[in-house]
Structures are given as structure tokens and as C-alpha cells.
Amino acid sequence: MSAVAVPRVWPRLHDAQRRVLFEVLVHGSQSRVALARRLGLSRTSLTRLARELVDLGLVEEGDVYVSKSRGRPPEMLHVRPHAAHLLGVKLTGDALYAVVSDLTGRVEEQRQLPLGSRDVGDVVSLIGQVAAELFAGREVPAAVGVCLAGDVREEDGREFVDRSIFLGWDAVPLAELVSEATGLPAVTSNDVQALTAGHQWFGAGVEVRSMVVFGLGAGIGSGLVAGDGLMTGAHGRPGKIGHAHVGGAGAPCQRGHHDCVHSFLTMPAIEVNAGVQPGDYRLVVERARAGEDQALRAFRHSAYALGVVVAQFVNVLDPEKVVITGEGTDMLDFAREEFDRALDDRLEDTSAESVVIDRQPFEFSHYARGAAVGALRSLF
Numbered sequence: 001m002s003a004v005a006v007p008r009v010w011p012r013l014h015d016a017q018r019r020v021l022f023e024v025l026v027h028g029s030q031s032r033v034a035l036a037r038r039l040g041l042s043r044t045s046l047t048r049l050a051r052e053l054v055d056l057g058l059v060e061e062g063d064v065y066v067s068k069s070r071g072r073p074p075e076m077l078h079v080r081p082h083a084a085h086l087l088g089v090k091l092t093g094d095a096l097y098a099v100v101s102d103l104t105g106r107v108e109e110q111r112q113l114p115l116g117s118r119d120v121g122d123v124v125s126l127i128g129q130v131a132a133e134l135f136a137g138r139e140v141p142a143a144v145g146v147c148l149a150g151d152v153r154e155e156d157g158r159e160f161v162d163r164s165i166f167l168g169w170d171a172v173p174l175a176e177l178v179s180e181a182t183g184l185p186a187v188t189s190n191d192v193q194a195l196t197a198g199h200q201w202f203g204a205g206v207e208v209r210s211m212v213v214f215g216l217g218a219g220i221g222s223g224l225v226a227g228d229g230l231m232t233g234a235h236g237r238p239g240k241i242g243h244a245h246v247g248g249a250g251a252p253c254q255r256g257h258h259d260c261v262h263s264f265l266t267m268p269a270i271e272v273n274a275g276v277q278p279g280d281y282r283l284v285v286e287r288a289r290a291g292e293d294q295a296l297r298a299f300r301h302s303a304y305a306l307g308v309v310v311a312q313f314v315n316v317l318d319p320e321k322v323v324i325t326g327e328g329t330d331m332l333d334f335a336r337e338e339f340d341r342a343l344d345d346r347l348e349d350t351s352a353e354s355v356v357i358d359r360q361p362f363e364f365s366h367y368a369r370g371a372a373v374g375a376l377r378s379l380f
Contacts, residue, residue, distance in 0.1 A: 010084055010142040010379055011056050016041075018380050020049045021058055021079070025103065026201050029078045050077055058083050058103075079103055084142040087131050087182075088372025090191060090364060091148040093118070093166030096126060097364045100134045101372040105202035109134055110365050118167050120177070128181035144178055144186040145375030147194035147367055149219055151237045159188050166218070187378045191215065191367045196223025197230055197377060198370030199323060204358050210319040214309070216326035220265050222309075226317065230377075241312075246305045264298075264305035267328040273298035281328070288334050296334060303335035307342025314355055315348045325360040332359060 013021065019039055024030060030038070036046035053059040061075040081102040090097040092115075099110040111130055115123060127146065135141040150164030159175040178186040189197070192215040199205040199213055205225055213223040222241055224231040246259055263269055267281045274284040274295045287295035310322055324332070332339060343355060 009140065011058075013056075013380075016045075016049055017052060017056075020046070021053055022380060024059060024077050025079050026206065029076045031076055035077065053077075081106065082139075084140040085135065085138045086142055086372040086375045087134060087144045087184075088194075088368040088370065088375065089127055089130070089144070089146040090194075090367035090371060091115075091123065091146065091167065092364075095364075096123070096130065097368045098127075098130045098134060099365055099368040099372055100138070101369060101376075103376065105198065105369065105373055105376075107365065107369055107372075110368070112364075118169075120169060120172055120174075123167075124174070124177045124181050127178055131182045131184070141184055143375035143378055144182050144184050145189065145194065145371035145373070145378070146174060146178055146186065147189045147191040147371040147374065149191050149221070151235075152188050152190055152193075153235055153237075161188055185375075185378065187374055189371065189374050190221065190223075191370075192221030192223050193230070193232070194370030194374050195325065195367055196225065196370070198366065198373040199360070200225050200230060201373055201377070204321065204323045204360055208320050210317065211321045211323060212310075212313045212317060212319050213323040213325070214306070216265065216267075216306070216324065216328040218267055218328075220261060220309075222313065224317065225319075241309050246308050261305050261309055264301045265309070265328075265331075270298045270302050270328070270331075273301060285330050288330070299331045299334040300338045303331035303338035304342045306331060307339040308346055310339075310355070310357075311343050311346035314343075314350070315346070321356045321358055323358045323360055325362045325366070327362055327364075329359060329362070 020035060023035055023038060032046050032050055033043065036043050039046070050059065054061065058080060059077050060080050061077055081104045084103055086101050088099045088101060094115050096113045096115060097110070099107045101107050111134065113126065113130065115126070117123070131144060148161065148164055149166050150169065151162040153160050153162055158173055161172040161174045162170050164170070175186045175188045192213065195215055196213040200211065205211045208225070209228050211225040215221050220241060241261055246261055246264060264273065268278060270284055271278055271281055274287065276283050284295050284298060288299055313319070314322065
């Protein structure tokens, strides 16, 4: 395997180079022959593009693939994972989760820090400090991605964070501020959108053209993949589902509803419906495990509400896969039958058994990893 150059900054790529790099990055190592066929390029063009990417230090050749056909065995093209690094940050109302990932989305290092203040300037300063620490000694920091609960809209080429309830932010040009603090390109996104981006490129959505990702926790959000593309919406607010009507009577939501998704499905709503103090979600889980009726009833209601939401999305989008993740998915352990019943009640032309449900393990760093993948996507 020949020595290759390592880019000191992320290179400016033209469209054909990006297409080839994307295919090897997301769909795995491939021979030049296979890549040319997949991309509809001549072998000569693909050979030239591969050489350009090798010279840029982004891919390398090796591991000859031996086939049964005659002729010279083709060499495989591989992404060089350490050709660049990305920083991903997830902000909550009281903490910062950060990861550094390589080009394949593999997390190399992570941090968790409390927010001493929710002031925008203080949070941006903390992100700058974390970036300096985590990128120290890494040759090619390429970009920074930050995600949080809230909306992200684009206006005149600038990104603004709106309605970030947990941080109390509105109309904040966060990407611009983070870029100034770190000296690197920066992007911002809704946290569930970031989670979806991570799954699409390097997780449960690889090779899937349509998918819905639900993130359950203190709130509920969804991310949508259709036609191989991540849907961002005209105003940065896709996948809003929290106030869809479910029926019954549960905890009042912020708009005063007693019968919407927020009334049953979020962790705070489950706490209220189970009769425990706010912030005591783990106590609800313990009581449900012990067989307490009120706790189990709260989980049954939340499971049914989740089934209603999933059915609505399946009816409208007909996705190949539905991914459910987050720190608040325990209703699927305690009341899966209620979830399936809601699907059967609300699905139009199919049954619960025909919907591909993929419940993914979760930790908060997954949001940060998704933000790092979002930073990587911005380079394409």
C-alpha cells in the first residue's frame, strides 16, 4: 500500500469527486469497476477520480478482491478514516455532550460537561474550549456540528436557532457564533434531525431509502428520510408530532391539551400520569417493574400514543423502516401490546406485523455523534 498525503485542511471537492467519496464513505469499500458501474461513469473517468482522491489523502487502494472471473483482480478503494475529524455537540438545558468522530462516524473521544450558564455567549465559549481540547493533536479538524431541541431555519444563507425551550433561545445565529469561536465551518440542527442524519449514513438507515426516526425523552421529535434525502422542511420544522390528537385524558401539555401526544408520551407526561414527582422517571420504571397499576397504566397510555403516531407516519409516508430510540422508550417493554393495538387501530392498509420497527439502543452521545455526521454532511 503506497504512502498518501494527508490533507491539512478539508479540500474543496468538485461534484464528481464528492460523488465517488460519498459512495465509498457511506456504502463501504468498493472496486473501481463496481464504483464506475454504480455511478454510471466510464472506467477511465473513475480511475482518474480515484487517483485524485488518493492524492488528496481521502481514500486509499488496497486489499485486492479476488473474483472467479479472469483478468487482473481489482483493488478496493477505502476511505481513510483519519483523513479528517469532526466535532459533534449536543446541548440540553443543563449539559453539553461532545464527541470527536473520524470520517466513518466512529467516535474516538467524548466529553460531558455541565452548563454553568445558558447565556449564548457562555455556551459558545464552552464549545470553543471543548473543541480546542478534543481537536488537540489531531491533524485535520474539518467542521463542527451542534444539535439541540429546537428549530433551525435558514435565512439569507445564515442559520438561526428558534424556539429552543430548554435553553430559552430564539433567533440565535449559533452556527455563525460557533464558527467564530472555533475557526472552523459550523452547522446547527435539531437534535432528532441530527440523530436521523447519523442513522442514515452510518446506522440503522444505511441502504434504506425511506425511514422515520422517533426520538423519545423529555420531548418527542421525528426525523424523516425520503428518496435517500434527509427532509429539512421549508422552515426547519419537519416531523412535528407532539400535539396530534390521541384521545383520552392525560397530563396537560404546554398548550393546555389533555389528549395529545405530549399528554402521554414524553417522560414528564409519564411521570405526571404515574403520580410521581417531576424528574422521577426512573421511579416510574421501578414501580412498573413491581407491578404497580398506576405506573403500568401510564406506560400503557404512552405505548398507545406512540402507536398512534407511528401509524400516522406510516399511513402518510409508507417508509421502509421506523426507528424508535431515546431515553424514554420503556413503554415498549411494559406495554408492547398497546403499541401494536394502536397500529392495528390506526393503520389504513396494512397491519402491525408488516411495519418494520427497529428499536435502537441509546445514549446522549448518540445525539452528539449525529451532530458530527451533520458536520460531515455539510462538507458534501
